[in-house]
Amino acid sequence: MKRFSDLxxxxxxxxxxxxxxxxxxxTPLFLLTRLGRPLLLEGxxxxxxxETAKVLAQLLGVELIRLQCHEGLDVNSTIYEWNYQxxxxxxxxxxxxxxxPESIERHIFGPEFLLERPLLRAVTHKDGPVxxxxxxxxxxxxxxxxxxxxLLSDFQITIPEVGTITATHPPFxxxxxxRTRELSDALKRRCLYHWIDYPSAEREREILRHKxxxxxxxxxxxxxxxxQSLRGLQLEKPPGVAETLDWAIALLALGLTGLDEExxxxxxxxxxxxxxxxxxxQSQLGSLxxxxxx
Amino acid sequence: xxxxxxxQSASDFHEPLRAKVVGFSHVLRHHGxxxxxxxxxxxxxxxxxxxxxxxxxxxxxxxxxxxxSQEECGTFDPLFEGYWAPPDGASRITPPSTAPRxxxxxxxxxxxxxxxxxxxxxxxxxTRTTSGASTLEVLRTMDFSQVTPVDQVRLERLAARLWRRMxxxxxxxxxxxxxxxxxxxxxxxxxxxxxxxxxxxxxxxGRKPRRPRLVVMLDVSGSMELYSxxxxxxxxxxxxxxxxxxxxxxxxxxxxVSGVLAARSLGGxxxxxxxxxxxxxxxxxxxxxxxxxxxxxxxRVFRQDSVFIILSDGLDTGEPERLADGLKAIGKLARxxxxxxxxxxxxxxxxxxxxxxxxxxxxxVFAPAHNLESLLDIExxxxx
Numbered sequence: 001m002k003r004f005s006d007l008x009x010x011x012x013x014x015x016x017x018x019x020x021x022x023x024x025x026x027t028p029l030f031l032l033t034r035l036g037r038p039l040l041l042e043g044x045x046x047x048x049x050x051e052t053a054k055v056l057a058q059l060l061g062v063e064l065i066r067l068q069c070h071e072g073l074d075v076n077s078t079i080y081e082w083n084y085q086x087x088x089x090x091x092x093x094x095x096x097x098x099x100x101p102e103s104i105e106r107h108i109f110g111p112e113f114l115l116e117r118p119l120l121r122a123v124t125h126k127d128g129p130v131x132x133x134x135x136x137x138x139x140x141x142x143x144x145x146x147x148x149x150x151l152l153s154d155f156q157i158t159i160p161e162v163g164t165i166t167a168t169h170p171p172f173x174x175x176x177x178x179r180t181r182e183l184s185d186a187l188k189r190r191c192l193y194h195w196i197d198y199p200s201a202e203r204e205r206e207i208l209r210h211k212x213x214x215x216x217x218x219x220x221x222x223x224x225x226x227x228q229s230l231r232g233l234q235l236e237k238p239p240g241v242a243e244t245l246d247w248a249i250a251l252l253a254l255g256l257t258g259l260d261e262e263x264x265x266x267x268x269x270x271x272x273x274x275x276x277x278x279x280x281x282q283s284q285l286g287s288l289x290x291x292x293x294x
Numbered sequence: 295x296x297x298x299x300x301x302q303s304a305s306d307f308h309e310p311l312r313a314k315v316v317g318f319s320h321v322l323r324h325h326g327x328x329x330x331x332x333x334x335x336x337x338x339x340x341x342x343x344x345x346x347x348x349x350x351x352x353x354x355x356x357x358x359x360x361x362x363s364q365e366e367c368g369t370f371d372p373l374f375e376g377y378w379a380p381p382d383g384a385s386r387i388t389p390p391s392t393a394p395r396x397x398x399x400x401x402x403x404x405x406x407x408x409x410x411x412x413x414x415x416x417x418x419x420x421t422r423t424t425s426g427a428s429t430l431e432v433l434r435t436m437d438f439s440q441v442t443p444v445d446q447v448r449l450e451r452l453a454a455r456l457w458r459r460m461x462x463x464x465x466x467x468x469x470x471x472x473x474x475x476x477x478x479x480x481x482x483x484x485x486x487x488x489x490x491x492x493x494x495x496x497x498x499x500g501r502k503p504r505r506p507r508l509v510v511m512l513d514v515s516g517s518m519e520l521y522s523x524x525x526x527x528x529x530x531x532x533x534x535x536x537x538x539x540x541x542x543x544x545x546x547x548x549x550x551v552s553g554v555l556a557a558r559s560l561g562g563x564x565x566x567x568x569x570x571x572x573x574x575x576x577x578x579x580x581x582x583x584x585x586x587x588x589x590x591x592x593x594r595v596f597r598q599d600s601v602f603i604i605l606s607d608g609l610d611t612g613e614p615e616r617l618a619d620g621l622k623a624i625g626k627l628a629r630x631x632x633x634x635x636x637x638x639x640x641x642x643x644x645x646x647x648x649x650x651x652x653x654x655x656x657x658x659v660f661a662p663a664h665n666l667e668s669l670l671d672i673e674x675x676x677x678x
Contacts, residue, residue, distance in 0.1 A: 007351055027344075027354035034343075035336050042364065084479030091491045182534075182558075185362060189328060192358040195367050236553065 001060050001128050004030065010059075019048070019055045020199075020207045028194045029056060038152050038173035040137075040188060043196030045178055046240015050135055052196075053174035057131035060172070065125075066133045067118040069140035075147060079157055081115045109161040119148075122171040123157050129169035137187075138177040145187045152190040199241060201228050207241060212248045222259045223248050226292040230271065233280055239271045246270045259292055261285060308342070315341050318377050320389035322360055325373060333359050349379070365558065437639060437664045439520035446524070450560075453666055454531045460673045461505070461536060506601045506676050507538040509628065511587065513606035515545040515578040521636045521664075525605055528669065530555045530563050540595040544583035545573040550591060579612040580604075580649060584620025592627055601676055602628035605663060607637050610649030617649055621656040632659040632675055639664025 004010045007026050014021045021029075029052070032039040041049045057064035067078060087108045094104045116124065122132040134148070151157055155167040175191060177183060199207065204224045208215060215223075223244065231238045239247075247270040256263055264285065272278055281288070319334040337359055344352035353374055361367045376387035441449060478499035485495050512529060514522040526543070533539050533555040541552045549572050557563040587595075596602075602624050610617055625631050633653060637643045639662040645654055654660060659675045662668045 007348065023350065024354045024357075027351045028358035030351075031336075031340065031355055031358060035339065037336065039358070082480070084483060087483070088479075088491070088493065179364075180556075182363075185328060188362040189330065189333075193361050193363070193367075194358050195361075195364040 001062050004033065006030075013059045014055060017055050017058055018210060019051060020203055020210065021052070022196075022199065022203060025052070025194060025196060028192045031192055032056075032172055032174070033060070035192075036155075036170050036172075038175060038191045040175045040177065040183075040191035040193050041196055042177045042179050042193070044198065044238065044240060046242040047196045047198060048241060049176040049196055050133065053131055053133040053135075053176070056172065056174065057133075060131065062128060062172075063125070063130045064133060065118050065122045065130050065171070066135060068135050069137050069144070071139060071141060073140045073144045076117070078117050078144070079119045079147065080117055080159060082109070082161075083113045083115050087113050111162075114159075114162070119151055120157055120165070122173075123151070123155060123165055123167040125167075125169060125171070129167075130171045132171040132173045134173065134175045136178060137175045138180045138183060142184065145184050149186055149190065152187070198228075198231055198238075201225065204228070204241065204244060208244065208248055211245050212252065214252055215248055216257065219251065219257060219259075220248070222292045223251070226259065226264075226288055227271065229288055229291050230281070233284060235272070235277045235280060237273050237277060243271050259289060261289060264289065311341055311345070312338050317389040318356075318374075319360075321373060321377055321387055322370075324390040325369060327360055327366060327370075328362065329360060353378075363558075435665050435667050438524040438636065439664070441524060446527070449524075449666065450527055450531055453528050453669075456666070456670055457532055457536070460670065505536070505538065506599045506629070507540075507595075507597055508532075508536060509540045509542075509587075509595050509600055509602045511542045511544060511548075511583070511602070511604045511606075513545070513578060513580070513604075514543045514572065514574055515609075516575040517578065517607050517609045518636070519575055521605075521607075525663075526564075526567070527560065528666075530560055540591070542583075542587060542591075543572055544578075544580070545576040546579050546582075547573060548583040548586040548590075577611045578606070578609060578649075580606060580608070580610045580653075581612040581614075581616030581618075581620045584617065584624055588620070588623045588627065592623075596627040598629065600628045601630045601632060603632045603634060603672065605634045605636075607635055608633070608645065608647050608650030608653060610647075612649075614648055614652040618652050618656060621653055625656060630659070630675065631657045632661065632672065633657040634661055634663035634669070634672075636662070636664045638662035639668065 004013065007023075007030055010026050010030055011021065011023075014026070028039055031037065041052060043049055053066075054064060090108050090113070091104065094107070099107075114120075119132070122130050137145070137148075152173060155170040156164050158164045173191075198204075201224050204227070205220050208220045208224060212220075227239055227244045227247070247267060250267050250270045251263070254263075254267070264281075268278060268281060272281060315338045316334055319329045319337065323329045337356055340355040340359065341352065344355055353371075356374065357367055357370050361370050373387065375381070376384065380386045436445065436449075476499045478497045481497040482493055482495070483491070485497050486493050489495075510529060510532070512522065512525050514526070518525075522543075529541050529551075533541055533552065539552070540550070541555050543549050543551050549570060551567060551570070554566045554570070555563050557566060621631065635645070635650070638645070638660075645651060645660070661671060661675070
């Protein structure tokens, strides 16, 4: 695994992998690798929360273990489950042998009967630490947060039949949340916290130039100006960076070099995703284009 | 630049630096941040590493350590500036003395909707002095139209607690079904321990109990004036507690307020609501609004397990046929239609108003909603 001596090295690494991170995000990431605290990233959809963890894993040269949260997650699907069929078979096989009940019990609750789920896998990983991404933790039930507490503070997992398993190499944990609900304070206090905002105009142009190299300087400027002013309106779903990129690619595919009303009407579906937002766009069309054209 | 790691103890660091960071923790705690020993310890490490080398990174680092939300990040920056690098002429923020401080709570004020609910200090004061089981009991059964500003706050807290309990209870009440689809191995083994491990009795995994989706439509027309603001505030609590709630308000037109009510603070939610063009205290066109709900939002908000709740007194100025059509359409989309009527709490009330009598045969549950107790009864209807 690689280590980073300072923020500059981390910044350079992220840039090399095509992720233009704001400076304020790099410090918490740096602290994540040094203090060993989990990092909770919150922010609107499409600002690159998940990507951060992926790039971090790539940069450190370690495996990424991802747990996508959803309603109804429980211990059995995230931490461990016993292989019940195998246990039943083992009991049957041992019936004829003269093994004592205690030894059979020890046997069937051994590691070979344990099915490791992502969280346990992150803790028991043999060759160095991993990056553990717990994605969209706000989608999971509140009960699930309680399971996470032990893992996040001490990097250990307790299995009643086996005992407590402590991580030999504490994983680097990144949690993301879209903030569809408030997470518990207990969870948040175990984490470093960072709110990822939409990028500044300058940073967004940089991202655009990097991801869509064919784009002209002028078009990039207009696209970013317009998207940035769109985010200032009261929209249901303000466009994220992903939408900016989609839109720029769409404009290029259509062979367009500048923005006007007709172009915007034809391609608005790349930016906005609901009829209410279309209506807002319609009412602000003139001023938006004027601002982007300057 | 010094390297740092978990193994270093905070006491290894320079004493003045430590004192300075501890002082900062005090300042933050004083401003309502939840700062523990561990945060301070880590902050000392961050300070030792970044303070002299990179001031911006020092700020970013401390922010990520101390803050728990976007809002706290907003409060953090000026405090940080004031403590570590006050601008020219400004006085430095100093740690508060350790004398017990007077607790103060922010109360949303200065809004059209929130005015009339009393002075914040007033509320806090009386909340402290009077509480107890009997008061809570009184609150649960108090008619919403009689609720005083002081009780309003207590009522919301109580509602938040009770709804939370309901949220946790619901899946338990929903469980116990015997769908025979899949073996539950863990329970099967446990069940058959007494048989020496022979799986004589099979236990099946039931379907996972799911909390129903709620679609709530609140009448804010003139006739509901006494109730609608209280309902709105309770709806806010509900929206934040249940994740699968869609809230609408209506009088002559329908407005989706789910997003607005999901705001962080009640004050913010109410301020955003007052900016919306809602016909507060206007007439009532229930039928049109039901149709609007089906037409514009139906596909999005309704699922097979949705429960539709309408909170209205049923005093309709539209055509009864239109109301009936609307309810029929909703009935096709939702699993259950519940009509909660605050007037039903009044002794001697009969649902004979034109709108109400048309609607009655088309709803599954018709129940009162004049106090918290009666609202909490919806748990019963959700399970059945």
